[in-house]
Amino acid sequence: MAYQQSFDVHSRGRGSIEITAEVARIVRAAGMPIGLANIFVQHTSCSVVLTENADPSVRRDLETLAARxxxxxxxxxxxxxxxxxxxxAHGRNILAGSSVSVPVxxxxxxxxxxxxxxxxxxxxxAHRRRVVVTVVG
Incomplete structure (x- = not known):
């Protein structure tokens, strides 16, 4: 069984935007008790990443690393x-990736x-980015 939904993210330019809540909503809508959620961005100059959400300095430091x-x-x-x-931007996408998978x-x-x-x-x-969430269970 599989469920798929997409949504748009409007960036303000370089930086990170948390999308956890929107992905969680889609995972709940899938109604699968056990599975895997794949979160994929349909672009080659941005990434989807899983990282710390408690301290914003982590994401600022990731920008410093990416500039290097x-x-x-x-x-x-x-x-x-x-x-x-x-x-x-294309190089940073290759290094950080276009998708992450999270167990459900x-x-x-x-x-x-x-x-x-x-x-x-x-x-x-600023750009409009399309994110696709696929839940397989």
Whole structure:
């Protein structure tokens, strides 16, 4: 049995947006007592990540790390048709990923105490992003 629903996230530019509550709503709507929820973003310049939700400095520090991994405007990049952050955003997506999977038990996600699901926007300008949640049980 499977259930699938999508939703849009409007980013304000680079940074993270918690989507845990919306994903949890979809998982509950699926009505599956045991299974797996896959959360996938349909874009190549943002990511879906599972990280700490208690201390916002964790997500700020992740931005610092990402700037080191894939800096904007590197002269070695060939792909820059949409600006200095273009290739860096694609690189950050490859490193952070486009999806996460979370186990489902008793009809809810089995997240740890300090875990949250986030859309991580890698572009500097605002974008509308589509997230697909698939629950298999």
């Amino acid at each position: 991994w894939a800096p904007d405007g590197d002269a070695a990049y060939h792909h820059d048709s949409e600006g200095d952050d273009d290739m860096a 038990g008793s009809g809810t996600m089995l997240l740890g105490t300090w875990q949250g699901i986030y859309l991580w926007e890698h572009r500097t300008l």
